Amino acid sequence: MEPFEISALVGNKMERLTVVPQNDAQEQSEYDVYLGSRKARIWTDFSIMGLEWHSADLIAEDTLRNIGLAIEGYDA
């Protein structure tokens, strides 16, 4: 899958982010998300609530959710 761009609310500001899918991830979806030179790796998993987004990087919960929803919207 090729890199793509999304718009997502980061803090209080709508930002344009570059998303690089990690194609070697098999059981789940993994993406590197870039805002300028800042990078976060995020990935999906299931919970009773449905699809959930996770990251080991320092990223606010709301921001992670917004980025995840934007990726879901892109791929939908």
Add this chain to the structure above:
Amino acid sequence: MEFGRPEKDILLIDHTLPADGRVTAQVLSAGAAERTKFHVGCAKWGRKEWVGHLYPDKTPEKEFLTEYGKRFDTIEFAASFFTRPDRESMVRWLDRVKLAGNDDFMFIPKVSKEISHISRLENTGELLKDFISAVEGFGPHLGPMLLQLSDSFGTKYFERMKNFVEQLPKEHRFFIELRHENWFSDETSRRKVFELFREYGVGTVITDTSGRRDCLHMELTTPDLYVRFNGNGEEHQAHDRQRVDDWAHRIADWKGRGLKNVYFILSQTKELDTPALAAYAIERFNEQLGAGLKSVVWNP
């Protein structure tokens, strides 16, 4: 660019439904079906924005699916696209729906992107077998499966597509969404791929989104309609509803010519208004087509 996002003013785009495709004329020719079954739903259930609006105030996230199941009969289940599904998770979600007491509820799982986008249908036999085994955890609530192909999966992959379709298990039903423009613009490829689907009893997805009107191919390869309807919402809500009305007219025609199932899945870029649009579709289909769907109950 985000798939289907329009590059120009939405009102400048011709949203008229095109004439029936060539294969549709072959498939729908046997007279009226005894009964056309309708399935209308959304592509998500877990939106916090719907609490207090669709779901009761203070509904916790773990109860979203149960609340959704009280209001709709169908969900297009996209989580299985992003993460390889496991049977235990499917059973847990099924349990949430059972709490809704909705015996008619149907999950339409989206085939994992490992199969569609990463392996691109090549050597996917084991992956597909595992996928199906997992989603069979939905038991009698398992509906057809949606296979969406990338917009970079074009006509040069026809042979790969053919091999894949030939090996699909007959005991399950599949609908395939094509996105690469060549499937629609090249008449030979278009005819070949839709004939292939018809021959093997595989359904097609008709994608109705403002930015990609070529995906509105109007080809039915089985006597079943699967529409992925993307509304524009906000100031375009009345226009979205007009588009739904147009679908009701077309479905009325097809219903009289043997259409058996309608799967009508709604989404919007900003999902806040999606339940209202889905509720409108249900009302229209009930009034005009005798769909017999239950009306959506809003948070009082």
